[in-house]
Every structure is written in structure tokens, then in C-alpha cells.
Amino acid sequence: MKKDLSQILMTLAFLVLGLLWLFVSFSLPNDSVALVFGSPRTFPQIISCLIIFVSLIQLRQQLLALRKTHRESATSSTSDVRHLNWRIPVLIAATASYILLIQVAGFLPATIVLLGTALWIYGYRNKLVGIFLVILFPAALLLIFRYLLKVPLP
Numbered sequence: 001m002k003k004d005l006s007q008i009l010m011t012l013a014f015l016v017l018g019l020l021w022l023f024v025s026f027s028l029p030n031d032s033v034a035l036v037f038g039s040p041r042t043f044p045q046i047i048s049c050l051i052i053f054v055s056l057i058q059l060r061q062q063l064l065a066l067r068k069t070h071r072e073s074a075t076s077s078t079s080d081v082r083h084l085n086w087r088i089p090v091l092i093a094a095t096a097s098y099i100l101l102i103q104v105a106g107f108l109p110a111t112i113v114l115l116g117t118a119l120w121i122y123g124y125r126n127k128l129v130g131i132f133l134v135i136l137f138p139a140a141l142l143l144i145f146r147y148l149l150k151v152p153l154p
Helices: 002-025 042-072 087-105 107-121 127-148
Strands: none
């Protein structure tokens, strides 16, 4: 039951994140500058809708599985509800602060902080690989988007 509740909470977090990204994508400029595929809003809106769609499907499946296990075990305890995984709310708070920090500090520092926090929360043990992952992955994304795809990141 504890695992089911944490999975449902994570799915709800992705659903909220998808809705938030969809809402934020409407603030992007709507000017079409000879783009083949719509405006600068189009891609973020498609990805947001896909995240929302997949989250809804996953939530439905998890709720059906939870109902099935609840029916099978008539003696379910409520102690699992009190011992929810602390990592999920902390990661949700880190993601929310990332959304605020990316506008102030930019993509690279905000992503480094978020990835470092995620690795720390989930107890990643190899510190050397973790440091390289936290620094090189956002730097590689920045280089790919800025220079290869010519998409400016904040």
C-alpha cells in the first residue's frame, strides 16, 4: 500500500507539472518566424498535453490496481498512510523552486541545483560520477539546445 500511495503521489505530481507547463506555455510568444511546425508555443504545449495524457492514464491504472488490492485484503492497515515516502514531497518542492530559480539564475545553475538535490534525496552513492552527471548533463543540454538546435534557454 505504501508503494501504491507513493506512485499515485508521483503521478499526481507529474499531472500538476504538466498542467503548470501548459499554463506557462501560453505566456510564450505566438509569433511565427518561418517555423515549419507552428509557433514557439507549439512544442511545449504538445509535450505538456502528452505529460497530462500519460499521467491521467497512469493514474487510472494505479487507482484500479489499488482498488483491486484493497478488495483482496479486507484487513488493510492505515499505518502505511502515516509513513509516506518523504522523498516525493521534497522532490516536488525542489521542482517548484527550480521553476522559480530558472527565471532568476538561468538554466544551467538552476538545473545543476535540481539534479544535485535529486541525487542527494535519492542517496546516489558515487560522488565523483554524481558531480560529473550534475555538471556535464545540463552543460551538454545547454550546448545542444543553444548551438546545435539554435533554441535559446533561459
